[in-house]
Amino acid sequence: MKPPRISDERLIELTGIEKWFGKTKVLDGVDFHVRKGEVVVLIGPSGSGKTTLLRCINHLETVEAGQVKVRDELIGYRMRRGRLVADYERNIAYQRREVGMVFQRFNLFPHMTVLENITIAPLKLRDVPRQKAEEDAMELLRKVGLPDKAHAYPAQLSGGQQQRVAIARALAMQPAALLFDEPTSALDPEMVGEVLAVMRDLAGTGMTMVIVTHEMGFARQVADRVVVMANGQVIEEGEPDRIFSDPQHPKTRALLSAVLH
Amino acid sequence: MHFDWGYFWSQLLTPSGAFLHGLFLTVLMAVAAQLLGSIFGLGVALCKMAPNRVLRAVAGGYIWIIRGTPLLVQIVFIYTGLAAANILRFNDIALPGGVIFPGSVQAGILALALNEAAYMAEIYRSGILSVDRGQFEAAKALGMPPAMMFRYIIMPQALRIILLPIGNQFNIMLKNTTLVSVIGVSEMLLVTETINSATFRTFELYAMLALYFLLLTSLWHLFMSWAEQRLARSSDRLAAPRKTLAGGKEAAA
Numbered sequence: 001m002k003p004p005r006i007s008d009e010r011l012i013e014l015t016g017i018e019k020w021f022g023k024t025k026v027l028d029g030v031d032f033h034v035r036k037g038e039v040v041v042l043i044g045p046s047g048s049g050k051t052t053l054l055r056c057i058n059h060l061e062t063v064e065a066g067q068v069k070v071r072d073e074l075i076g077y078r079m080r081r082g083r084l085v086a087d088y089e090r091n092i093a094y095q096r097r098e099v100g101m102v103f104q105r106f107n108l109f110p111h112m113t114v115l116e117n118i119t120i121a122p123l124k125l126r127d128v129p130r131q132k133a134e135e136d137a138m139e140l141l142r143k144v145g146l147p148d149k150a151h152a153y154p155a156q157l158s159g160g161q162q163q164r165v166a167i168a169r170a171l172a173m174q175p176a177a178l179l180f181d182e183p184t185s186a187l188d189p190e191m192v193g194e195v196l197a198v199m200r201d202l203a204g205t206g207m208t209m210v211i212v213t214h215e216m217g218f219a220r221q222v223a224d225r226v227v228v229m230a231n232g233q234v235i236e237e238g239e240p241d242r243i244f245s246d247p248q249h250p251k252t253r254a255l256l257s258a259v260l261h
Numbered sequence: 262m263h264f265d266w267g268y269f270w271s272q273l274l275t276p277s278g279a280f281l282h283g284l285f286l287t288v289l290m291a292v293a294a295q296l297l298g299s300i301f302g303l304g305v306a307l308c309k310m311a312p313n314r315v316l317r318a319v320a321g322g323y324i325w326i327i328r329g330t331p332l333l334v335q336i337v338f339i340y341t342g343l344a345a346a347n348i349l350r351f352n353d354i355a356l357p358g359g360v361i362f363p364g365s366v367q368a369g370i371l372a373l374a375l376n377e378a379a380y381m382a383e384i385y386r387s388g389i390l391s392v393d394r395g396q397f398e399a400a401k402a403l404g405m406p407p408a409m410m411f412r413y414i415i416m417p418q419a420l421r422i423i424l425l426p427i428g429n430q431f432n433i434m435l436k437n438t439t440l441v442s443v444i445g446v447s448e449m450l451l452v453t454e455t456i457n458s459a460t461f462r463t464f465e466l467y468a469m470l471a472l473y474f475l476l477l478t479s480l481w482h483l484f485m486s487w488a489e490q491r492l493a494r495s496s497d498r499l500a501a502p503r504k505t506l507a508g509g510k511e512a513a514a
Contacts, residue, residue: 089312090406097404106400120413121403154304174406175404 005206005223006106007036009067011177012057012210013101017066019052026052027063028232034177039209039218041240044229050212053229054179057210058099061094071176097125097186100170104182106162108154114141114165115150116173119230133172140168144198160191164198166253177208184215216259220244269465273472279500283452284473286366290448291435298377298434299427305378306385307411321381326415327379327453333440335376340444369441384426388419426494430484435477446481 012034019027026049036041042050055061056068056211059076068075079082080118109117118137122128128136141147163183170178180199184192203209203222210212213219215257219226219240226243228236228251236249247253276284308320327335343349351364373411401408442451453470457463 058311060398060401093401093404095404096402100404101399102400103399103402105395107395108395109399110413111421121405124409124413125404144381169403210381 004036009036010034010038011038011071011208012054013069013213014056015065015067015069016020017053017056017068018064019049019056019061020064021205027056030066030229030234032227032234034208034210035120036176036208037206039203039207039211039222039224041223043214043216043219043226044231045251048071048229049232050229051181054181054210054212057179058096058100060101061085070095071222092132097173098176099179100173100175101179102163102166102170102183103180104185106154106159106166108162108166108169110154112148113151113153114157117154117165120168120171121169137169137172140171141165143171143201145167145194152173159187160194163187163191163195165197167198167202177210178202180209180211180213181189182212182214184213187236213261216244216256226235230255248254265462265465268462269469272462272471275454276469278453279447280449280456281328283351283447283449286448287435287438287479290366290370290438290446291372291431294373294377294438295431295434297370298328299381301378302372302381305382305460306389309382309386310389311488318514324379324382327376331378332372332437333443336372336420337438337446339372339375340365346420362443363446364439365444368444369438369446372442372490373434373437377443378429380430381427384423384430385419386422387426389415391422392418397447424488425485428481432478435481 010033012032014030014032016150017027017030017032018148019026021133028049029047030053032053042054044050053067054060057070060070062076066165067077073095074084074182076092078087078091079085108114109120112120115137119130120138123130136152138147140151144157145168146161146164146168149157149161149246154165164180167178167183176241183199184195187195192215196215199209199211200218200222204254210222212220221240223240225237226240226248227234228243228249236243236247236252243252244256247256267507272280291509305320305323308316309324311317311320337395339349340351344351351368353364353415354362356362389411393455396414400414405414421443439450442448442454449470453466457466460466
């Protein structure tokens with residue numbers, strides 16, 4: 001049963017995605033969708049294609065076959081004389097504003113203060129006036145619990161703090177959805193909790209989220225739906241309680257027993 | 262061996278007006294060519310890394326030709342060769358205030374700049390490639406188009422990395438201006454030769470010329486040391502993980 005905050009509208013829809021790295025097929029006909037307000041967690045053994053799938057959503061990866069749509073708009077490609085061709089970088093950049101991304105290694109801009117990291121995109125891409133952009137940034141910093149770090153540089157922050165800034169930076173563009181690529185994998189264990197807490201708050205506000213993670217406890221708590229991948233395919237999906245207590249696919253069972261025990 | 266110390270000191274400390282004008286031309290050409298070459302070189306570097314195959318080939322060919330031929334030949338080719346073929350003739354330009362901008366100086370600056378661009382392009386490229394790939398991805402994920410990504414995210418980081426090589430290039434540029442004497446630009450070397458042909462104080466004059474170049478490059482060296490220290494201080498707070506040169510292959514994407 002889906003919670004009421006999730007609408008039926010499919011915000012993100014991927015169909016028949018195929019992706020090769022050289023001679024390796026990393027995505028093998030994947031269908032995947034995310035509804036508005038939904039929190040979807042992608043799990044799977046390493047090399048199963050979950051991070052690649054996530055990166056296809058905002059076209060950080062090109063695809064060899066299939067379609068990526070965000071709000072019914074084709075991402076990265078356009079029609080020319082009845083055929084699909086690669087879109088212009090400028091158009092792709094425009095489309096990416098709809099979807100924010102949080103990276104495993106934070107990727108904050110090291111030459112900018114925390115405040116500048118958060119305001120650069122709204123200032124340059126949305127023409128928000130500076131004062132408004134900075135007020136919004138401070139509001140976001142309060143949300144992630146770092147209002148006193150506005151003028152610090154990324155290198156002066158701990159990993160957990162950097163990742164919370166990265167979440168604030170992604171939120172500053174007011175995206176329709178947020179993608180998380182193993183957001184706690186590069187963190188020291190004692191910092192994982194603070195980042196997950198921010199993500200949990202965010203999920204509570206009705207934000208549409210797609211999360212690749214190995215934090216199974218967190219997945220079970222926060223996800224509306226868990227999607228399990230192996231060898232470039234979706235092998236199983238469903239509500240977290242069902243996936244974790246009664247996995248159907250043998251590979252899901254193997255994965256869960258390896259991680260949980 | 263006879264070294265006329267009196268002549269040497271008087272020339273060194275109270276150089277003639279002609280020599281000072283040569284000094285001015287040397288500095289003017291070096292600064293102008295370095296600035297033009299740096300701008301053009303950035304364009305060449307971006308073309309060399311562009312997704313478009315034609316742009317990459319053109320930029321690659323340009324770098325190949327420029328780095329594969331002597332600067333001296335390029336200077337003569339641009340000034341004398343192009344004029345002989347009626348392709349391009351550098352005429353003197355009268356600037357407001359009665360100052361003449363000689364055609365040979367224009368050609369000299371252009372040749373030095375075109376040469377510099379090829380070397381600067383490779384320096385820019387190495388700097389851009391050494392910026393962590395995650396920086397490109399973060400900028401893209403925010404929705405920045407390529408131009409904005411380079412201006413605000415990539416170049417500020419790349420320039421920190423390539424500050425020293427750029428300083429080195431200007432040191433070389435200061436000295437390379439002497440080559441422009443072959444097309445008749447009265448920069449320091451040619452002025453010295455002219456004075457020499459009248460006075461035959463060859464040893465003293467060339468010693469003095471060398472000292473003037475040493476002075477110019479030393480002043481530049483002092484400036485670069487200062488800039489480097491400032492950078493080191495600011496990098497303490499910017500000390501972020503950064504990939505080494507070999508790592509960042511994806512940079513052009």
